[in-house]
Amino acid sequence: MKLKTVLPLVLFLLITLSSNLLSQEMNAEAKQLLMVGDSLAKAQDYQKAIQTYDQALALSKDYRIYFQKSLAQKKAQDLEGAKASLEECLKLKDDFDAAYNALGIVQFSIGNFQEARINFEKFLTLSNKEETNKSVKKNLSITYYKLSVEEVTKGDTIKAIEYLNKSIEYDNYDATYFSLAKLYAANGEWDKSISAAENALKYKSKITEGGTYFYMGKSYKGKGDIQKAREMFEKSKTDPAFQKAADYELGLLK
Secondary structure (H helix, E strand, O other): OOHHHHOOOOOOOHHHHHHHHOOOOOOHHHHHHHHHHHHHHHOOOHHHHHHHHHHHHHHOOOHHHHHHHHHHHHHOOOHHHHHHHHHHHHHHOOOOHHHHHHHHHHHHHHOOHHHHHHHHHHHHHHOOOHHHHHHHHHHHHHHHHHHHHHHHHHOOHHHHHHHHHHHHHHOOOHHHHHHHHHHHHHOOOHHHHHHHHHHHHHOOOOOOHHHHHHHHHHHHHHHOOHHHHHHHHHHHOOOOOOHHHHHHHHHHHO
């Protein structure tokens, strides 16, 4: 999935952030160029904004200029450039919480999920912004889910389950619960699978119900509760993606 449809982005409005940043001392000419760059970015002229930020940086290697430049680079789909700018920003000010959040988002977009995790968690150690912290926790939940997918691909289901359980520490992400239901069922941990499936349904946002009912059916079957297994498989087969598998399981129950 693309980042814009997965992560609740927590980027700061350029104009609002820059006004807060400019309350601090900065070279006067660089400050003027920064403000011009912000205006260009607000007008979605990102390439000219980036050029203007570079002119400002030629006068002053200021962390605030690097930060604003990174936002414009991300908007221009230059993720590697945004990453480099944020890394320079943090070299100059290693306690700048917004930069860790922005770098986490960029790293996630690139597919560097471990690096994204590290930066989101660093942000939480620095930030006292309640609403932003809540959004970053959602980001972390999804990031841990993505890490679990990588581990499943490697065949390490134990590590995958570990990451999934970390995911739900930060947010009730429905795909995380669904994955737990599937992996626990594969491990024969029937009660854990059923509990995870129930939570997947409780917090359902993007997942379909068919798969969730299917793994509930598998788990009830494993527990020896044939009546409940049949009920779950009947619900599952209304989902075209699981109809064939559910019918097969129902056939085995006869």
